[in-house]
Amino acid sequence: MQTALRLVAVLALAALLAVPLFPQIVYPVFVMQTLCFMLFACAFNLLLGHTGILSFGHAAFLGSGAYITGYCAKFLALPAELSILAGTLTGAALGAVFGALAIRRSGIYLAMITLAMSQLVYFFYLQAPFTGAEDGMQQIPRGTLFGLLDLHNDVTLYYVVFATIAGGLWVVWRTVNSPFGAVLRAIREHEPRAISLGYPVARYKVVVFTLSAGLSGLAGSMKAIIFQLAALNDVHWHTSGDVVLMTLLGGMNTVFGPAAGALLVSALTRYLDPFGAWVTVVIGVVFMACVLVFREGIVGKLQHVLRRRPREKRQAVDREGMVRTSE
């Protein structure tokens, strides 16, 4: 089973790498956008799935990444790498602030605090003179990366985006599979116990908040470079809702499940486009079906099925993923 999964992963990777060669089959810009949402969802899941914190304000990080990157590239004429860095750092800094305030409460109150703060951020971008308000920040120059790679070339841009997102996803994977990630899961499972074991829980939470927000900011920065614009939709609370949806669809107890959820949502909204307003209805039905039929999400369910079959392997896998699958 392990080899089968690995084969699928390799094939998917090869397919992704081949995308710019076959624009007739799938449009590269759509793939790039989906990649951004994949990183966004996986970063969000660091909080929801791995630490047990429901943030309802992640659009603020995505949107800030996009706006700040746009601002740096357009008005300060900074090169692409510095603009992206600025967007990512802004996301991370905002995340630290959000986190420091929000973790004083938990559950629904925490979610409400993040929502309230993201609305403040939304209002800022609505009124700030440089954002163009509802018209969005248009014509952001793509520029060159490290003065070498011309991002105006769609193929170059694709591989840069691919590499960046892959890097971001690697950070997520590394975080989850690290001692730090183990502590996060301990906090999720039993917070008082983690405290009694001597872990500075609050600090851990703020750090993971910052990390998650920084990666979300990176996703937003890439989005701004790809589309050459940043718009209010990115900071709107709808986006905060969408990322929860993607994560739950994909499976929040997995590392890359949310990426599958992001892919599903992007593909649905795109390919069902001719049905107009019915898209939202279809996504709603898919969501309900997923939540009712496989609560652990698509990838979660898949892992579950694959794991159950070979009996002798089961225990080995279980030992490894004990905490993650304990629900």
Add this chain to the structure above:
Amino acid sequence: MQTRKTLITTVLAAAGVGLGGMSGAAASTGFSDDVVRIGVLTDMSGIYTDLSGEAAVEAVRMAVEDFGGELNGTPIEVIYADHRNDPSVGASRAREWYESDGVDMINDLSNSGVAQAVAGVAKEQQRHAIVNSSSTLAITNEHCSPYATHYTYDAHSLAHGTGKSIVEEGGETWFFLTVDFAFGHGLEEAVSEVVRNAGGQVVGAARHPLDTTDFSSYALQAQASQAEIIGIASTGADAINAINSLAEFGVTPDQQPAALLLWFDDVDSLGLEAAQGLLLTNAFYWDADEDTRAFSERFYERTGRMPNMAHAGNYSSTMHYLNSVQAAGTDDPDAVSEKMRSMEINDFFADGGYIRPNGRMVHDQYMWEVKAPGESEYDYDYMELVSTIPGEEAFQPLEESTCYLLDD
């Protein structure tokens, strides 16, 4: 390269994938990929669905059918997509249409943000975009190109149409109810300037957030201002709510509301009772003359609704585009652009309309007054012509445009 393309074509055809936009071998007819393809990028699910949406697609289809469905034997195809009021969705769809689906022209483009984003893509890809249902002046200023055309109306025509005519008719003191958004601010500013230049006076303004339902305090502020004219710098549901509240609080008979961007459909949903006496600038009204009635009745039969100015603009601009393609004998964007900007537009929508070098279509605008319920004699008999604003006066003077095409 060619073999790979052929291979892909075969594979796709075998798989039964209905991809129409394959960039095949160059056509001998002078038309790229042997079809003239028009994309309607509109709002199919959000707040502008009612103003453009499916009816806009239908208007474009009607124009194509009336044109004959083909151009010298080359078929004309209409496709559409939803931009979901997200500029990035609109931009990516437009890019895909131009790059890999062989779309020659994109029409409608409701939502200013989407329109600007698509105008940017059109410039880069050197393909045509025609903006019909949004008002942003950026299309003919910083985002202008030989390929972007702004057809029906814009913020300047709204401000100048309404502001100037009202002051000339004696409405000298103004109070604004403005939606707290760039669109509202821009409109308020533009109208204020027009009013002051025409000798009027702006006595104040109240700003309300988007999607306000309770306008009571704003209505009272407007009443307290004792201005003769209440300028409503918002659109859609906000404008409807504002006008309703003004009527409910008894502001309206004494002080006259002037809607700066009100659509025919808004008057329809307001009802004549609440909307009567309202002044509005629209580029088109179905009951204006014989020709508009003929078009509107056919449109009504197809869609079950009367066309507003954007629908009429969609039809007229598609027709003009197709006429220009025919005159040029090719769908090469540069040749078509030249024809579009040199041929005059004479149809039910525009009389002697022409497109300026910066992409602005210049045609007469009209100020209408909404009838009282007693004056309405048949269904949809809502408005009466107050004055005609000549196109030259309604639109931004060419010397004020910052379009780079005007530099040389």
